Amino acid sequence: MQLLPWPRRLRALLLSCTDKTSIAKVHALMILTSTLADGSFNARLIASYARIGDTLSARKVFDKLPQRGVNAWNAMIVAYSRQDHPSQVLSLYHQMVADGVRPDSSTFTVAIKACASMLDLEIGEEIWSTAVDCGYERDVFVGSSVLNLYAKSGKMDEAVVVFEKMPRKDLVCWTTMITGFVQSGRPMEAVEMFRGMQHEGIEFDGVSMTGLVQACASLGDLRLSLSVHGFMIRRGLRMDVMVQTSLAHMYAKNGHLELAYRVFDRMPYKNAISWGALISGFAQNGFAGRALEMLVEMQGSGFEPDSACLVSALLACSQVGFLKWGKSAHAFILKRLDFDEVLGTAVIDMYSKCGSLSYARALFDQIISRDLISWNAMITSYGIHGHAEEALALFLQMTETNIKPDHATFASLLSAFSHAGLVQEGQYWFDVMVNKYKTTPGEKHYACMVDLLARAGRVEEAYELINSVNTEPGLAVWVALLAGCHNHGKSSIGEVVAKKILDLNPDDLGVYALVSNFYAMARKWDDVADMKKMMKQRGTKKVPGYSLVEVNGELHAFLMEDMTHQHHEDIMQILNKLDHDMRAIGYVPRNEFLLHNSKDEHSFQQRKFIKLL
DNA sequence: CCCGTTGCGG
Numbered sequence: 001m002q003l004l005p006w007p008r009r010l011r012a013l014l015l016s017c018t019d020k021t022s023i024a025k026v027h028a029l030m031i032l033t034s035t036l037a038d039g040s041f042n043a044r045l046i047a048s049y050a051r052i053g054d055t056l057s058a059r060k061v062f063d064k065l066p067q068r069g070v071n072a073w074n075a076m077i078v079a080y081s082r083q084d085h086p087s088q089v090l091s092l093y094h095q096m097v098a099d100g101v102r103p104d105s106s107t108f109t110v111a112i113k114a115c116a117s118m119l120d121l122e123i124g125e126e127i128w129s130t131a132v133d134c135g136y137e138r139d140v141f142v143g144s145s146v147l148n149l150y151a152k153s154g155k156m157d158e159a160v161v162v163f164e165k166m167p168r169k170d171l172v173c174w175t176t177m178i179t180g181f182v183q184s185g186r187p188m189e190a191v192e193m194f195r196g197m198q199h200e201g202i203e204f205d206g207v208s209m210t211g212l213v214q215a216c217a218s219l220g221d222l223r224l225s226l227s228v229h230g231f232m233i234r235r236g237l238r239m240d241v242m243v244q245t246s247l248a249h250m251y252a253k254n255g256h257l258e259l260a261y262r263v264f265d266r267m268p269y270k271n272a273i274s275w276g277a278l279i280s281g282f283a284q285n286g287f288a289g290r291a292l293e294m295l296v297e298m299q300g301s302g303f304e305p306d307s308a309c310l311v312s313a314l315l316a317c318s319q320v321g322f323l324k325w326g327k328s329a330h331a332f333i334l335k336r337l338d339f340d341e342v343l344g345t346a347v348i349d350m351y352s353k354c355g356s357l358s359y360a361r362a363l364f365d366q367i368i369s370r371d372l373i374s375w376n377a378m379i380t381s382y383g384i385h386g387h388a389e390e391a392l393a394l395f396l397q398m399t400e401t402n403i404k405p406d407h408a409t410f411a412s413l414l415s416a417f418s419h420a421g422l423v424q425e426g427q428y429w430f431d432v433m434v435n436k437y438k439t440t441p442g443e444k445h446y447a448c449m450v451d452l453l454a455r456a457g458r459v460e461e462a463y464e465l466i467n468s469v470n471t472e473p474g475l476a477v478w479v480a481l482l483a484g485c486h487n488h489g490k491s492s493i494g495e496v497v498a499k500k501i502l503d504l505n506p507d508d509l510g511v512y513a514l515v516s517n518f519y520a521m522a523r524k525w526d527d528v529a530d531m532k533k534m535m536k537q538r539g540t541k542k543v544p545g546y547s548l549v550e551v552n553g554e555l556h557a558f559l560m561e562d563m564t565h566q567h568h569e570d571i572m573q574i575l576n577k578l579d580h581d582m583r584a585i586g587y588v589p590r591n592e593f594l595l596h597n598s599k600d601e602h603s604f605q606q607r608k609f610i611k612l613l
Numbered sequence: 614c615c616c617g618t619t620g621c622g623g
Binding site for chain 1: 615616617618619620621622623
């Protein structure tokens with residue numbers, strides 16, 4: 001065997017080390033031979049410790065070095081970056097600059113990546129400008145890192161400026177732009193970027209394809225999705241877990257659950273995220289039972305659900321008011337997972353939607369990590385349950401934190417006032433929102449205000465409010481106004497509004513029921529007949545509304561004219577008694593809301609639904 | 614030669 005000269009043997013030895021003891025032996029050898037003083041070798045030793053995840057030993061070597069070259073600094077910085085410690089990366093970067101060591105391409109790349117992961121645009125831009133001063137403006141690595149910094153900060157227009165100035169754009173640069181556009185909610189531009197990359201003759205890989213698939217997912221265009229899927233099969237792309245999971249999610253998110261399941265079922269290797277893609281798909285498309293079933297199946301297959309899976313499961317429980325399962329999901333989280341903002345908010349939302357407002361509030365007060373959406377969820381909960389004073393109290397408490405209310409916060413607050421019928425308060429806070437918080441009111445806010453005024457019978461004022469806005473209001477606003485017209489006998493405005501609603505051609509049966517009831521109130525019998533006809537046509541295509549009640553951990557579903565419940569007789573008896581008692585204290589039922597159509601088909605679909613649970 | 618892009622959730 002031919003002996004290599006000492007330094008080269010050391011390098012080969014270090015590369016072959018896979019555990020701490022063998023690295024320590026080479027380390028000792030380096031001390032003996034004084035090789036540690038060599039800037040390129042001490043960096044390799046640090047990198048070796050870092051590669052096996054032993055950042056602490058790497059740091060010990062680093063700290064003991066008599067003088068540190070750029071490679072030693074880089075090795076240590078990369079070690080922290082690998083361990084996902086961006087703040088350590090930045091602190092070392094600053095120390096290095098203070099020590100008078102000139103950073104290189106690798107240093108800038110990793111330092112800017114650290115800023116991107118901490119969403120610190122300001123420091124990132126500062127480092128970028130230092131990099132430009134040091135002559136790295138045209139560097140692909142530094143450049144792609146900067147693209148990612150802008151992308152993660154939601155500044156895609158700035159990213160485009162940098163991107164277009166880059167003399168050489170490689171696969172990673174294009175991919176960063178594609179995923180950046182997707183994450184900024186601009187999927188169309190992501191698709192255009194992919195086309196641009198193809199046009200430049202740069203071959204795609206699994207990562208860039210994942211970006212394109214995510215773009216398809218958020219566009220929700222089935223034809224595009226299918227053609228992209230076909231394209232990757234034709235081009236023989238190696239399908240790894242990530243690509244397949246993103247494909248399954250693309251179909252699942254847009255309600256094509258059979259297609260999603262087909263992709264999922266054929267995956268040779270699955271992980272918790274793949275399961276999560278399917279569970280969220282079922283939950284978000286109203287298949288609560290299937291979502292929960294999959295969570296159980298997942299555990300049966302030996303996978304530990306992660307926090308995203310539980311968020312979807314909680315959403316499923318919220319939708320059907322399944323408190324028993326929601327509670328066990330909560331218990332699972334306490335036992336196995338850490339509460340973050342998302343998970344905490346999902347549990348709060350579940351308790352609230354399952355009727356346990358006090359549990360929701362107790363949890364809200366208890367969890368440490370609360371962000372904007374957590375506050376919004378809690379304020380919404382009070383609003384839904386009709387507690388406008390509590391909603392306002394919470395809002396005021398929120399203004400004392402450093403979390404700033406956004407458009408959704410005000411939408412929740414205004415909706416709380418509208419549910420409670422507090423007109424003056426609603427108007428006051430609408431004014432505060434516009435003038436103090438400089439929040440431009442959107443569709444939702446106008447819908448709340450119109451609802452608020454219309455419920456109070458101030459239909460003309462509501463109508464004026466709509467007309468004072470430049471943009472054409474959407475369905476929700478008109479519906480709120482028409483409900484007011486119906487309840488307060490305002491025929492003339494109502495007729496205009498009803499026509500607006502019908503022009504929008506909504507696919508919600510309840511909306512047609514409202515229009516029909518309005519016409520009945522206005523004694524427009526021909527229009528009532530038209531509405532009934534239209535509802536009958538559309539009604540057969542839609543699953544009807546139903547109520548779910550949980551008793552002792554079991555869900556019971558109820559829908560019109562369905563007599564399949566095992567305690568049907570008893571329930572009817574109690575309902576009749578309640579109806580009698582209510583009438584006795586002055587309740588007048590509003591029968592015009594009742595619909596009678598295609599009961600047999602509905603009952604059948606309902607039974608199918610119950611089976612899924 | 615190292616460094617940059619990477620799938621599910623409120």
